[in-house]
Amino acid sequence: MATRAVEVVYRGIFQRTLARNIVRNIVFAARKDGKIGTAFGRYSDSPERNGIPAKQFAIVADTALELEESLAVYEATAVDVTINVDDTLCKGLESWAWYGLQPINELTKPGGTLIVTSRQDADSLIEDIHQKDTAYDLAIIPSTVSFSGLWVYKDDHTDMRVLGALCKVCPELVSLEAMLETIQEQTGSDTKVASLQRAHDRTATRPVEPGEGNSETPFSFDMPGWKTMEEGLVIRAIGEGGGFRGGETGYTPTRNETFKKWSTRSMRPVINFDTCIKCTLCWLQCPDTCFDVTPDGLYDANMEACCGCGVCESVCPVPDCVTMVGEPEFNDNNSQWDAWTADKDGYKKWMTVLVEKQKSETRTHGFHHVGGYAEEINTTEEA
Amino acid sequence: MATVQSGLYQEAKEELISGSEAVGIACALADVDVITAYPIRPYDTVMQYVSRLKADGAFDCDFIVAESEHSQFEIVKHASAVGARTFSGSSGVGWFYAFEAITVTAGLRMPVVAMVGNRALDDPGAFGVEHNDAMAVRDLGWHLYWVATAQEALDMALMAWRVAEDPRVLLPFALSCDGSFLTHSQAIVQVPSQDQVKKFLPPYTRGELQLHPNNPITIAPQVNEDWLMEIRRQTDEAMRRTSAVIIEAYDEFKEIFGRGDPSPFIEEYMCEDAEIILVGMGTLAMPTRVAVRRMREAGKKVGFLRIKFFRPFATEEIQNALRGAKGVAVIDRDYSYGSPQYGGVLFHELRSALYPLEERPLMLNFIAGLGGREVKVTDVNDMVDTTQKAIDTGKIEQTTTWVSVRE
Ligand code: SF4
Numbered sequence: 001m002a003t004r005a006v007e008v009v010y011r012g013i014f015q016r017t018l019a020r021n022i023v024r025n026i027v028f029a030a031r032k033d034g035k036i037g038t039a040f041g042r043y044s045d046s047p048e049r050n051g052i053p054a055k056q057f058a059i060v061a062d063t064a065l066e067l068e069e070s071l072a073v074y075e076a077t078a079v080d081v082t083i084n085v086d087d088t089l090c091k092g093l094e095s096w097a098w099y100g101l102q103p104i105n106e107l108t109k110p111g112g113t114l115i116v117t118s119r120q121d122a123d124s125l126i127e128d129i130h131q132k133d134t135a136y137d138l139a140i141i142p143s144t145v146s147f148s149g150l151w152v153y154k155d156d157h158t159d160m161r162v163l164g165a166l167c168k169v170c171p172e173l174v175s176l177e178a179m180l181e182t183i184q185e186q187t188g189s190d191t192k193v194a195s196l197q198r199a200h201d202r203t204a205t206r207p208v209e210p211g212e213g214n215s216e217t218p219f220s221f222d223m224p225g226w227k228t229m230e231e232g233l234v235i236r237a238i239g240e241g242g243g244f245r246g247g248e249t250g251y252t253p254t255r256n257e258t259f260k261k262w263s264t265r266s267m268r269p270v271i272n273f274d275t276c277i278k279c280t281l282c283w284l285q286c287p288d289t290c291f292d293v294t295p296d297g298l299y300d301a302n303m304e305a306c307c308g309c310g311v312c313e314s315v316c317p318v319p320d321c322v323t324m325v326g327e328p329e330f331n332d333n334n335s336q337w338d339a340w341t342a343d344k345d346g347y348k349k350w351m352t353v354l355v356e357k358q359k360s361e362t363r364t365h366g367f368h369h370v371g372g373y374a375e376e377i378n379t380t381e382e383a
Numbered sequence: 384m385a386t387v388q389s390g391l392y393q394e395a396k397e398e399l400i401s402g403s404e405a406v407g408i409a410c411a412l413a414d415v416d417v418i419t420a421y422p423i424r425p426y427d428t429v430m431q432y433v434s435r436l437k438a439d440g441a442f443d444c445d446f447i448v449a450e451s452e453h454s455q456f457e458i459v460k461h462a463s464a465v466g467a468r469t470f471s472g473s474s475g476v477g478w479f480y481a482f483e484a485i486t487v488t489a490g491l492r493m494p495v496v497a498m499v500g501n502r503a504l505d506d507p508g509a510f511g512v513e514h515n516d517a518m519a520v521r522d523l524g525w526h527l528y529w530v531a532t533a534q535e536a537l538d539m540a541l542m543a544w545r546v547a548e549d550p551r552v553l554l555p556f557a558l559s560c561d562g563s564f565l566t567h568s569q570a571i572v573q574v575p576s577q578d579q580v581k582k583f584l585p586p587y588t589r590g591e592l593q594l595h596p597n598n599p600i601t602i603a604p605q606v607n608e609d610w611l612m613e614i615r616r617q618t619d620e621a622m623r624r625t626s627a628v629i630i631e632a633y634d635e636f637k638e639i640f641g642r643g644d645p646s647p648f649i650e651e652y653m654c655e656d657a658e659i660i661l662v663g664m665g666t667l668a669m670p671t672r673v674a675v676r677r678m679r680e681a682g683k684k685v686g687f688l689r690i691k692f693f694r695p696f697a698t699e700e701i702q703n704a705l706r707g708a709k710g711v712a713v714i715d716r717d718y719s720y721g722s723p724q725y726g727g728v729l730f731h732e733l734r735s736a737l738y739p740l741e742e743r744p745l746m747l748n749f750i751a752g753l754g755g756r757e758v759k760v761t762d763v764n765d766m767v768d769t770t771q772k773a774i775d776t777g778k779i780e781q782t783t784t785w786v787s788v789r790e
């Protein structure tokens with residue numbers, strides 16, 4: 001007599017099919033084990049936005065009666081396994097429905113497992129993941145992030161590897177035999193079955209102790225009640241802003257205190273202040289008014305406001321002056337202009353390494369790679 | 384008319400599908416001729432699935448994406464007049480935008496079947512379930528049914544064509560499916576075979592009422608006060624006749640498909656000997672049944688009555704189900720501003736239905752889950768506690784309670 005739940009945390013649209021494949025196959029396989037299940041997405045994530053954190057669930061029970069409690073809900077209250085298919089989400093989740101920042105392991109049960117697909121090692125991931133009062137296990141599937149578009153699917157076996165790892169860490173949910181049989185039946189592909197089996201055999205877990213991890217308190221806010229809320233669906237405009245950080249010169253806009261963006265983005269702009277020609281384009285075009293104008297007339301992107309769309313990179317006329325870099329490279333949201341002002345040489349070195357490294361990575365941030373991996377398809381076709 | 388082209392549903396089989404997808408499959412199984420669509424969440428999930436089934440060759444139909452909900456419902460109304468089996472649907476304000484067409488559909492006795500993916504009415508723009516959208520047809524001569532599971536969505540869609548198209552009835556049928564919980568959650572569903580469905584669902588024929596060159600008729604004239612009451616009374620009589628047709632069809636449904644509840648109109652869950660009975664519709668059944676089960680295990684005499692058909696309202700059956708209870712707690716996922724008790728629509732209907740009883744139970748109303756807010760097992764426990772208090776003191780302190788609303 002038991003109900004077991006799995007959540008898949010993913011980037012909206014880019015990984016939607018991936019998440020769906022995972023949760024559906026869990027329910028199919030559990031059926032072979034004589035159980036009954038349901039699969040659903042968090043409705044408040046929908047309609048999905050490019051790259052915005054989203055969730056899908058698979059819940060499996062021994063009997064239909066037991067499953068009933070898990071029906072008609074948006075989100076499971078606790079899960080046996082959290083599957084995170086984009087390691088940048090280890091910093092937490094902000095859905096577009098805006099509940100604040102939810103730690104990636106918030107729903108993971110005591111003794112449960114967090115599976116992450118990542119090129120990072122466990123220590124580096126745990127630095128990002130919020131600490132918990134209870135112990136859980138971390139399992140890493142070594143791989144680059146699997147992104148595609150709404151109409152295309154990057155069939156790189158990430159789904160198979162995740163399912164293989166899942167059968168290893170939580171055989172009570174679904175047996176490896178049932179999963180192998182399901183994948184054979186659903187796909188008819190021996191290589192997929194092999195990927196599943198291999199991932200199962202190779203998956204190892206690393207215990208995460210209570211209190212281990214990021215000690216920051218996740219961002220949250222209080223929602224008003226009906227007696228305190230303004231009537232007539234009115235939303236007051238925020239103030240205009242003023243001088244840079246309250247000073248006499250430059251400019252910092254007023255920003256909404258409750259509307260912050262951190263894990264919403266999977267990449268952020270890195271600015272080369274030495275080559276910037278102060279053309280104002282990034283400042284003008286940024287959809288989220290991220291740029292503060294510094295007293296020396298430069299443009300400093302505020303990382304509490306940036307959604308990582310990549311527009312600034314696209315509009316900047318100077319080559320490599322703005323480069324979008326993957327979030328795993330950052331552990332804080334500090335001002336780049338501050339770092340540059342304090343130590344120009346040090347900043348340049350740091351930036352050069354990041355920009356070089358970024359060139360070897362493939363990562364989608366929404367604006368640049370609209371539609372997923374069209375550029376990759378082009379290079380393949382040209383070859 | 385359309386013919387089935389593929390063997391997709393030659394055999395009965397099990398599928399992992401959402402409530403919307405289940406209705407889509409029902410369209411294929413019923414071999415619907417004309418389907419109209421216009422996107423709005425959460426109804427759009429059914430139009431996506433139907434177009435996919437058609438593209439996959441599961442069935443053939445005229446699939447028309449109209450330029451608005453109003454045209455969507457005008458088209459099926461006209462198609463129905465010439466003898467086509469029809470399906471359409473919408474959600475929230477989209478459904479309201481079609482209202483002129485929706486009202487005349489019943490008046491003209493067109494057995495259109497529509498899925499309402501229940502959604503809160505804008506503004507504020509919100510996607511979650513609320514029942515006020517579908518409720519709006521309650522006075523118009525539409526059948527109005529609330530579904531609780533994906534399986535029931537498929538089954539009742541088949542029932543819908545059968546009942547609506549019955550020559551004794553000829554009234555449209557709205558199938559209400561809670562947004563998200565039904566339209567977007569996938570569950571294991573038993574899909575019957577094409578042959579089983581054929582046995583259950585005869586072809587749609589309008590007979591003498593069919594608009595056809597061989598049968599020259601005019602439909603929908605302008606009338607004055609000297610005609611209208613008689614026309615209304617005819618629709619009334621058709622709605623009165625439908626209850627017997629529903630029972631007949633449901634008995635046959637159970638025989639052919641081997642599943643179904645004792646009654647097509649209501650579901651009684653542990654109501655026998657219950658002192659407190661909760662009443663609700665749609666997927667509210669899930670947390671409520673779990674809560675009832677647990678309270679029963681703890682020795683508390685509670686039950687749950689699910690209203691399936693809101694129209695026709697099964698007054699007598701409902702009276703019998705609630706007659707022995709000391710307290711009735713009605714959960715409304717809708718609200719009627721300024722209504723007699725400042726409460727929900729279902730609550731007021733039930734109060735009216737129970738008025739003739741010699742010993743009336745105490746009645747309380749709980750407004751819950753508006754805009755898709757989750758109704759939790761603990762919420763249901765609280766409702767029972769509040770009702771128990773009223774029974775113990777013999778006094779209702781507050782008739783209507785808003786559940787889990789931030790003050
Ligand atoms: S990535 Fe987008 S949101 Fe962030 S600073 Fe650049 S333009 Fe603004």
Ligand code: SF4
Nearest residue numbers: 276277279280282316
């Ligand atoms: S677009 Fe590039 S060059 Fe222009 S102000 Fe921004 S960073 Fe400087």
